[in-house]
Amino acid sequence: MSEIMRADNVSMIFGGLTAVDNISLTMEDNEILSLIGPNGAGKTTFFNMLTGVYQPTFGTITFYGENITKLKPYERVAKGISRTFQNIRLFSSMTTLENLLVAHPKCNSENIGRVLLGGKKLKKARQEIVEECEEILEIVGLKDKEDELATNLSYGKQRLLEIGRALATNPKLVLLDEPGAGMNSMEKEELSTLIRYITQKMDKKVLLIEHDMRFVMGISDRILVLDHGELIANGKPEEIQQNQMVIEAYLGKGMTDEE
Amino acid sequence: MFVQQLINGITVGGIYALIALGYTMVYGILKIVNFAHGDVFMIGGFMGLILAQTTNLPIWIAYPLAMLITALIGVLIERICYRPIRLHGADALAILISALGVSIFLENFAQLVWGTETHAYVQKIQRTAYNIAGITLSNIQIGVIVLCIILMIVLYLVVNKTKMGMAMRATSQSITSAQLMGINTEKVIALTFGVGSALACVAGILVGTYYDAVYPLIGYSYGLKAFAAAILGGIGSVPGAMLGGFLLGIVETLGAGYISTGYRDAFAFGILILVLLFRPSGLLGKKHVDKV
Amino acid sequence: MMQKIKKIKKPLAVIGILFLLLFPVIITSSYYLHVMILAGIYVVLSLSLNLITGYTGQLCLGHAAFFGIGAYAGALLMVNVHMNFFFALICSFIISGIFGLLLGIPALRLRGDYLAIVTLGFGEIVHLVFVNWTELTNGPMGIRSIPGPSLFGIELDGNQEFYYLILIITALVLFLLNRLVNSGFGMAMQTIKADEIAAESIGIYPVKYKLIAFILSSGLAGLAGCFYASYISYISPTTFVYNTSVTILAMVVLGGLGSLTGSVIGGVVLTLLPEVLRSISDYRMIFFGALMIIMMIFKPEGFWGVSKRVKNIYKIKAGGAQNERDYESR
Incomplete structure (x- = not known):
């Protein structure tokens, strides 16, 4: 197996607060990797370092x-x-399709000179972009809503649209930050199918943060558990379920230890 | 010479600081630049002048009354021109444009009512100059400095030691969280505008008394300089606005005295641009981190 | 309602264009022709400001400075070097654009509200330079006898010629900007206005788009300035002040941030109104201030803002035909 991404001794310190403390991990090919942990464990901070919003300390x-x-x-x-x-960040005044178009690398890098001159070639190039984006809409199941304004979509559909937008950038790796939040169980079922499709049929790698245990256990090949900014466990879903430290992190220590 | 310039700089710096506090407090809570604040300062100056001149009230009644009226105007501006946009959830651009609209409205309204000319200010206090070791110091100058410092100490105590101050600080951290904690954030915001406007009114009266002049466009240059002071100190930081005000006043006066009088206004603006380019968070401000 | 508007839209546009083409023939009053030429200049100015403020979301309060830089550049080239008007037009576009680039590189990295202050200050500085650099600008006296345009030896400096010239310029600017905003580039600009962090997350580098929009915007303002200088044949620093920047912004706000048609209508209406209603002329700035507040509270998208859209910006549909829907903004 080859290595996709790796973090070496990554830490993030805000002022005096250590949000992420010395985490190292490797993401291998052909696995859906999940990051779990209680609120404030540093998951999103870690995510933001992977995507470049924060630079690690x-x-x-x-x-x-x-x-x-x-x-x-x-x-x-x-x-x-x-x-x-x-927290969904779609371009709410754009249509569903436009949200994807603008993410397409060939669309947002259109040459100004060519745009101003116009012509058949430009139109043909655009036709291709539109077709590719509509394909993605088909995959995330929003084809019939392509001319709807993003803001008018239901919450679950907005989450799907964000995944679609991420796919439109033609990535190798997709990072999903709580993709199932606010979805009902049926929507989550569809989400699982979609994520499997993305990894298996589209050959993209997926790393996700999720709260819903059942969802995570069902979809992940490997799970990383963060608590207080530290990596406390790393293993297959079955192993994580049995891990004493993980159980403590989530449920608190036993009654006897409580003050 | 140097000490003389320094004292003059501190005097005008104190006034900048009073105006800068209004910018910084509003920015701290709403994260918007209240473009109209400089003009509220101008209105405050005129209010003091009108009340003292036409009503024959003693200034210890007339001036606090002017502060109250200016505070009310400040609260009304927020209420009518910013709050509806804010509650719509519109982007910052819309509030910014509305604030600009208020500023233009006030400036031109004032020109219509009071004319474009400079008005002499009421001088209810006999001006006396003291000469101490070659340094000239007027009683008004001393009054300005002392009053500015007292007001800043009071404001500092209010923000840091009272319950209302705590509510203000909480609201500036996060409006939503503050609401969840049971804080009436709309009241806090109104209060912030009120206090900021009252301080601007004091600054207006002080400028009027010190320079014996007030005119409708006075808010434009003072507003810009006070904003520069707020940025210099770190916008959003109350001690920063005070520090920034004094520093700017001193630099400007020394610069005008030693380098060139013609470029007096350029110093403030030069500082503003330099700070924005090299240290946008200012001297005492916190580095801004966008939450994602 | 929407259907009705759509049906009468085309004939209305044809009538409008015919009216504009025949305007000097129908209305012979040289005063109204003058007002219409001014309106044309302001339309170009508000179109250009809309590009950076309306579409890209960056509030610029120094637009009059770029207008002025173009006017002075054009005037000096035409008066001192006897450059042909049309070359001067291009040169003032480039010179203003370069100033936009120089200001934009440091300023566009700042948060939006700081940009407003920096551009405001830039406007003040430019105005001060016009007043004080007397060797170049002739100071408060301004520059006189700026020549009109001529083409192959034919003088084109009558009011009718100026009218048709500005009509062509405006139409061309409108046509090109329409292509620009309805492109991938235009969409990218709008994502920056909507949410910079989301824009970065899909590979858009905000500073690049802001800078290009700012350069085009300042360049077009400069072009309008050169035309203005040639048309009025006299320029002085008093034209290029804060109030002019505010006036242009009011036009953009009235018509709609992010609407080209809006800018055209805003520019025309706010130029004509104070002229037609002489009585409100004194209250013009008060009116503009109030207008900005009222628009932001009640109609932030302006009167011709994106209220209805049928398809995506590309106006392309790949798959099966779908019924077109109209969307009304709330």
Whole structure:
């Protein structure tokens, strides 16, 4: 198995608070990797370091063998990392399809000169972009809503649209920040199918943060558990379920230890 | 010479600081630049002048009354022109444009009512100058410095030691969380505008008394300089606004005295640009981290 | 309702264009022709400001400075070097654009509200330079006898010629900007206005788009300035002040942030109104201030803002035909 991404001794310190403390991990090919942990465990902070929103205080991040620690988010997108947000950040005044179009690398890098001159070639190039984006809409199940304004979609559909937008950047790795939050159980079922489709049929790697244990256990090949900024467990779902430290982190220590 | 310039700088710096406090407090809570604040300062100056001149009230009644009226105007501006936009959940651009609209409205309204000319200010206090070791110091100058310092100490205590101050600080951290904690954030916001406007009114009266002049466009240059002071100190930080005000006043006066009078206004603006380019968080401000 | 508007939209547009083309023939009053030429200049100014403020979301309060830089550049080139008007037009576009670039590189990295202050200060500085650099600008006296345009030896400095010239310029600017905003580039600009962090997350580098929009915007303002200088044949620093920047912004706000049609209508209406209603002329700035507040409270998208959209910006549909829907903004 080859290595996709690796973090070496990554720490993030805000003022005096250590949000992420010396985490090292490797993401291998062909696995859906999940990051879990109680609220405030540092999951999203860690995520933001992978996507470039924060620069780690210490440590390095490597993607396909290349050191990307200092790269900005938009530069990492060009390298093949895209993401969704915990609190949805769609372009609400754009339509569903436009949200994907603008994420398409060939669309947002359109040459101004060509745009101003117009012409058949430009139109043909755009036709291709639209077709590719509509394909993605088909995959996330929003084809019939392509002309709807993003803000008018239901909450669950907005989450799917964000995944679609992330896919439109043509990434190698997709980072999903609580993709199932606010979804009902049926929508979560569909989400699982979608994530499997993305990894198996589209050959993209997926790393996700999730709260819903059942969902995580069902979909992940490997799970990492964060607590108080530290990595406390790393293993297959079955192993994590049995792990004493994880149980304590989630449920608190036994009654006897409580003051 | 140097000490003389320094004292003059501290005097005008104190006034900048009083105006800067209004910018910084509003920014701390709402994260918007209240473009209209400089003009509220101008209105405050005129209110003091009108009340003292036309009503024959003693200034210890007339001036606090002017403060009260200016505070009310400040609260009304927020109420009418910012709150509806804020509650719509519109972007910062819309509030910014509305604030700009208020500023333009006030400036031109004032020109319509009071004319474009400079008005002499009421001088109810006999001006006396003291000469101490070659340094000239007027009683008004001493009054300005002492009053500015007292007001800043009071404000500092209110923000840091009272319950209302705690509510203010909580609201500036996060409006939503503050609401969840049972704080009436709309009241806090109104209060912030009220206090900021009252301080601006004091600054207006002080400028009027010290320079014996007030005019409708006075808010434009003072507003810009006070904003520069707020940025210099670190916008959002109350001690920062005080420090920034004094520093700016001193630099400006020394610069005008030793380098060139013609470029007096350029110093403030130069500082503003330099700070924005090299240390946008200012001297005492916290580095801004976007939450994702 | 929407259907009705759509049906009458085309004939209305044809009538409008015919009216504009025949305006100098129908209305012979040279005063109204003058007002219409001014309106054309302001339309170009508000279109250009809309690009950076309306579409990219960056509040610029120094637009009059770029207008002025173009006017002075054009005037000096035409008066001192006897450059042809049309070359001067291009040169003032480039010179203003370069100033936009120089200001934009440091300023566009700042948060939006700081940019407003920096551009405001830039406007003040430029105005001070116009007043004080007397060797170049002739100070408060301004520059006189700026020549009109000529093409192959034919003088084109009558009011009718100026009218048709500004009509062509406006139409061309509108046509090109329409292509620009309805492109991938235009969409990227709008994501920056909506949410910079989300824009970065899909690979868009905000500073790049802001900078290009700012350069185009300041360049077009400069072009309008050169035309203005040639048309009025006299310029002085008093034209290029804060109030002019505010006026242009009011036009953009009235028509709609992020609407080209809106800018055209805003520019025309706010130029004509104070001229037609002489009585409100004194209260013009008060009115503009109040207008900004009222628009932001009740109609932040402006009167011609994105209220209805049928398809995506590309106006392309790949798959099966779908019924077109209209969306009304709330």
